[in-house]
Amino acid sequence: MLEKIIIIVALFSVTLLIATYLTLAERKVAAWLQDRIGPDRAGPWGLLQPLADAGKMFFKEDFIPTNADKWLFIIGPGIAMFTALLTGSVIPWGPDLQVFGETVELQVANVDVGILFIMGVVSIGVYGIMIGGWASNNKFSLFGAIRASSQMISYELAMGISVITIVMMSGSLNLRDIVEDQHGMNWYVWKQPLCFIVFFVCALAECNRAPFDLPECESELIGGYHTEYGSMKLGFFLFAEYINMFISCAVISALFFGGYNFPGMDSLSGNTLAVVGTLVFFGKTFFFIFVFMWIRWTLPRFRYDQLMHLGWKKLIPISLVNMLITGIIIAAVSGWFSGEKPKTNEPMQTKVKTEQLDKRLSMNTNTH
């Protein structure tokens, strides 16, 4: 119990810290890509800049527009922040740690529906934006909110289908099982590059990141759904966005890039493996965060019809066909077409802990 509380507090503070410093990282990356220096006044290399920004946010007047729906206006950023923080709980951050003879899982909740939980919570996250935009009683906010919700719904489909493909490969919705399946260099991205691309594009759209940042679209909608927000309520929206970015990069590295697995991990064991694995996982996550920023400062925004066109007419068919082909290959490998009875649900997987395999096999026999 105690170790869970410690992990929850640690995850909470680490997530907030990372989100805070992502604002600085974003500005620094933007500066480097544009041949500039970036913030360098607050502390060495601008390291105190996030603190200065947070201080500014807190001391700004916290007002609510007269015609706004007061409670919904307050709840909006709350939901956005809440859901953003919730998603991190099912991500396996590293291999098991041994402390005082006890095994500590570096994960807040090892739930069996892990990836499904993330998809569900993320889709609740759009309520924060929707409610915030609606409650502002401003046409630009409402436009932003409507854009956000239709964009999220469109891209969640393709995202879900590409997740299903990965789930078919691993035979489990549990994120830790999915990560364990990719032992060493046996990452899913080598087998499913198309699926990765679809998922990555959808993750950009889900995070409202450029080139899909139409919900806030400064040049057309002022600030989109957070036009009427100020002070720390605005800070919550922006913060939630950065946390979402961090979490989706973590999910990308867990689903496609082996999470805490790395080549040559068999030479390490115990706590060394746990620490190095966790660092590797964070390294992969930060790499994808960098790619997110890199894309943002490279590409112009999509037009709304292009966005919908890409989502419905390109990504969904691609991911459907990909899923179909994957299914056929899995069936062929497990002997469905040669008339034999399939031995296991997980033909593609190469190395799973034996106990887990046993557990799953026994579950399979129960259902048949």
Next chain:
Amino acid sequence: MESIYLPAVLGGMWITFKHLFRKHNVTKYPEETREFAPVYRGQHVLKRDEEGRENCTACGLCAVACPAEAITMVADERKKGEEHLYREEKYASMYEINMLRCIFCGLCEEACPKEAIFLTDRIVPTYFERDDFVYGKDKLVEKVDERIDISKRQLTGKRPQK
């Protein structure tokens, strides 16, 4: 292929990636300042000659040339005993340039037959009151002991002197 955007996206990302390793192009302003062009047109100066006498004779050509009508002056006659102050018999007892009207075109400098007015590389600062932008002789005429170098601008806009 073009309709899936991917080649164009990767091409664009390659371009920005190359910029990642390029040297930055930043002047950290308060600490470093950028060098002005030699012919920069900033705040005006009313020159004195080698003996410290004001060059300006209040002929009014600068005011006529000024497209923004920023220059006003009042002419006066040099009295006895003021020969060390003014070079010729006539001088400007009042000379004002409204820096809010001025467009820093340099036509006053071009019009001046006495080499009295020049634009310099000094920047007109900002004030809170409009009146503060009207510069009189106290700000425009150079001090006898702190001369302002206008050698870079001396020949610009004028016919080459032989």
